[in-house]
Amino acid sequence: MTAQIAVIPGDGIGQEVTPAAVDVLKELDLGFEFVEGEAGDYVLEEAGTPLPEETADLARESDATLFGAAGETAADVILPLREIVGSYANVRPAKAYPGLEAVKPETDIVFIRENTQGVYSGIEEEIADGVATLTRVVTRDASRKIAEYGFDYAEEHGYENVTIAHKANVMRKTDGLFLETAEQVAQERGVDYETELMDALAMKLVMNPEDYDVIICPNLAGDVLSDLAAGLVGGLGLLPSANVGDDNALFEPVHGSAPDIAGQGVANPSAMILSAAMLLDHLDYDGEATRVTEAVETVLAEGPHTADLGGDASTEEFTAAVIDHL
Amino acid sequence: MTAQIAVIPGDGIGQEVTPAAVDVLKELDLGFEFVEGEAGDYVLEEAGTPLPEETADLARESDATLFGAAGETAADVILPLREIVGSYANVRPAKAYPGLEAVKPETDIVFIRENTQGVYSGIEEEIADGVATLTRVVTRDASRKIAEYGFDYAEEHGYENVTIAHKANVMRKTDGLFLETAEQVAQERGVDYETELMDALAMKLVMNPEDYDVIICPNLAGDVLSDLAAGLVGGLGLLPSANVGDDNALFEPVHGSAPDIAGQGVANPSAMILSAAMLLDHLDYDGEATRVTEAVETVLAEGPHTADLGGDASTEEFTAAVIDHL
Ligand SMILES: CC(C)[C@H](C(=O)O)[C@@H](O)C(=O)O
Ligand SMILES: CC(C)[C@H](C(=O)O)[C@@H](O)C(=O)O
Numbered sequence: 001m002t003a004q005i006a007v008i009p010g011d012g013i014g015q016e017v018t019p020a021a022v023d024v025l026k027e028l029d030l031g032f033e034f035v036e037g038e039a040g041d042y043v044l045e046e047a048g049t050p051l052p053e054e055t056a057d058l059a060r061e062s063d064a065t066l067f068g069a070a071g072e073t074a075a076d077v078i079l080p081l082r083e084i085v086g087s088y089a090n091v092r093p094a095k096a097y098p099g100l101e102a103v104k105p106e107t108d109i110v111f112i113r114e115n116t117q118g119v120y121s122g123i124e125e126e127i128a129d130g131v132a133t134l135t136r137v138v139t140r141d142a143s144r145k146i147a148e149y150g151f152d153y154a155e156e157h158g159y160e161n162v163t164i165a166h167k168a169n170v171m172r173k174t175d176g177l178f179l180e181t182a183e184q185v186a187q188e189r190g191v192d193y194e195t196e197l198m199d200a201l202a203m204k205l206v207m208n209p210e211d212y213d214v215i216i217c218p219n220l221a222g223d224v225l226s227d228l229a230a231g232l233v234g235g236l237g238l239l240p241s242a243n244v245g246d247d248n249a250l251f252e253p254v255h256g257s258a259p260d261i262a263g264q265g266v267a268n269p270s271a272m273i274l275s276a277a278m279l280l281d282h283l284d285y286d287g288e289a290t291r292v293t294e295a296v297e298t299v300l301a302e303g304p305h306t307a308d309l310g311g312d313a314s315t316e317e318f319t320a321a322v323i324d325h326l
Numbered sequence: 327m328t329a330q331i332a333v334i335p336g337d338g339i340g341q342e343v344t345p346a347a348v349d350v351l352k353e354l355d356l357g358f359e360f361v362e363g364e365a366g367d368y369v370l371e372e373a374g375t376p377l378p379e380e381t382a383d384l385a386r387e388s389d390a391t392l393f394g395a396a397g398e399t400a401a402d403v404i405l406p407l408r409e410i411v412g413s414y415a416n417v418r419p420a421k422a423y424p425g426l427e428a429v430k431p432e433t434d435i436v437f438i439r440e441n442t443q444g445v446y447s448g449i450e451e452e453i454a455d456g457v458a459t460l461t462r463v464v465t466r467d468a469s470r471k472i473a474e475y476g477f478d479y480a481e482e483h484g485y486e487n488v489t490i491a492h493k494a495n496v497m498r499k500t501d502g503l504f505l506e507t508a509e510q511v512a513q514e515r516g517v518d519y520e521t522e523l524m525d526a527l528a529m530k531l532v533m534n535p536e537d538y539d540v541i542i543c544p545n546l547a548g549d550v551l552s553d554l555a556a557g558l559v560g561g562l563g564l565l566p567s568a569n570v571g572d573d574n575a576l577f578e579p580v581h582g583s584a585p586d587i588a589g590q591g592v593a594n595p596s597a598m599i600l601s602a603a604m605l606l607d608h609l610d611y612d613g614e615a616t617r618v619t620e621a622v623e624t625v626l627a628e629g630p631h632t633a634d635l636g637g638d639a640s641t642e643e644f645t646a647a648v649i650d651h652l
Binding site: 228 | 528550
């Protein structure tokens with residue numbers, strides 16, 4: 001089978017790091033067919049929408065999508081794309097790499113973020129002048145799905161600790177349903193788990209990230225806590241992510257389009273290349289996924305480094321070094 | 327004028343740290359009248375409710391309230407109490423103290439948390455089996471009130487940087503209204519400000535807390551980000567807070583009832599005594615507020631320390647040392 005990979009570089013450094021990841025994938029010679037699509041601020045200017053129908057169709061019909069970053073239009077691009085690929089799980093590993101500066105070098109956590117509900121429902125209204133409401137939605141089905149995904153992920157990847165994040169002391173019915181459902185999944189499987197209020201968890205992650213392996217979170221909690229963890233490991237520049245659906249998936253770095261450094265060829269492509277490794281894992285090329293991840297880790301440990309890590313390697317030089325170590 | 331101070335110790339270490347703070351206040355001889363009220367888990371057992379009507383009335387009628395902590399019933403005690411005192415602003419300073427271990431010793435931030443709205447609306451329903459909704463509410467009036475409070479606070483306390491936290495790229499109408507209103511307040515005053523997405527802010531706070539002074543936040547954002555900042559300065563044990571209303575206010579440590587160490591007389595009363603200092607400041611005893619704060623800072627710097635900070639002083643010994651340094 002030849003897999004079709006949609007490639008959507010988007011804005012800013014997305015245009016630089018996405019080709020880097022594609023180069024690495026091509027080097028593996030797996031017969032992937034890469035089809036490029038357009039999205040982002042620059043497309044809005046040209047086409048009147050940041051996510052043209054063709055790009056949406058491309059993502060829908062491909063076996064997997066690589067997405068770079070979008071600028072001002074980020075929410076209008078990435079939220080629909082996540083929906084188009086039917087992704088219910090946003091997988092965000094946050095890991096410190098040996099040799100790189102980190103606030104907490106012992107961090108090695110995978111956030112399993114619910115990707116469809118909560119305050120991301122899109123149900124919002126200004127119901128009267130100066131009064132706005134948003135309907136936060138949580139269903140048992142979606143909660144069960146993300147919890148099952150999270151406990152499966154922990155088992156498959158050999159992680160011991162699973163923590164369910166929530167704010168059920170305040171959001172009693174919505175997060176209450178999320179928590180109760182996730183706990184039930186754990187109990188049905190007879191596996192251990194912890195539960196933690198998202199506020200207390202924010203504090204504990206900063207102080208003792210080594211206590212956590214896999215954290216299953218409602219949508220916004222996952223958004224915020226995974227960015228917090230990015231801070232612990234030295235910033236967003238190194239964090240890949242996967243948006244996983246039943247038949248389709250989208251892979252993107254957690255970082256944005258970084259307009260301040262865009263166009264100079266100096267962006268760190270690690271997060272994007274590691275996202276490509278998650279794509280390989282998803283398409284069952286486990287060995288290749290490991291090769292790519294280890295090659296990135298080697299270059300991060302030995303150099304050359306890009307400017308964000310204090311080096312002066314270009315995006316291309318970094319990528320060439322990764323390819324050398326494959 | 328003699329101020330009446332409601333004293334509600336609550337559960338666990340609340341019973342130990344609250345008397346410590348009252349002892350410090352008494353030492354100042356300001357003629358306060360202290361009236362004790364009951365609330366918390368132990369009251370639920372006795373009275374069928376964790377917050378009896380008399381306690382609610384006491385808080386309502388007092389000039390200010392000191393609250394310790396509650397256990398399982400925390401949300402059922404503190405959320406109604408905040409409402410009873412009409413508090414719209416939750417003020418949470420997070421500051422590292424010289425000589426104490428901290429992930430980020432340069433942290434010195436005051437969170438100004440909106441205290442009435444957002445996902446704390448209490449409007450929640452299981453609308454069908456397995457489908458729950460919560461109505462997140464944001465109004466222009468409440469947003470204006472918290473923004474004005476925040477900019478006033480920054481000016482009065484000599485802070486330069488004010489940051490407005492939000493997630494308006496996703497919660498476009500609710501946080502959109504919050505953001506737009508807060509920006510308008512800043513523009514009317516002609517003062518500088520920054521805006522920051524709450525997820526990006528979580529990362530930046532971990533990496534560069536020194537970039538921030540005052541952060542104005544929607545309710546849940548303030549809850550989570552202030553706990554994050556507690557992690558940066560060494561935990562919740564040192565963080566005081568004020569719930570400020572137009573005619574009334576309630577002061578409480580950010581920490582909980584700590585059942586694991588309760589009853590042993592070893593709890594660190596710093597957060598509670600610093601909350602009492604915020605009470606003094608609120609009642610316009612500025613000089614006394616500074617005396618109490620500096621006395622706590624001196625004892626934190628010189629010892630004796632309680633067990634949480636590696637010492638073996640009891641709550642009483644620590645409190646006596648603070649009183650010695652007044
Ligand atoms: C751009 C934004 C809509 C998005 C989100 O909130 O999910 C981003 O913060 C992320 O985490 O990928
Ligand atoms: C106990 C809980 C309801 C409360 C809150 O969410 O406000 C607590 O976390 C706090 O921050 O004081």
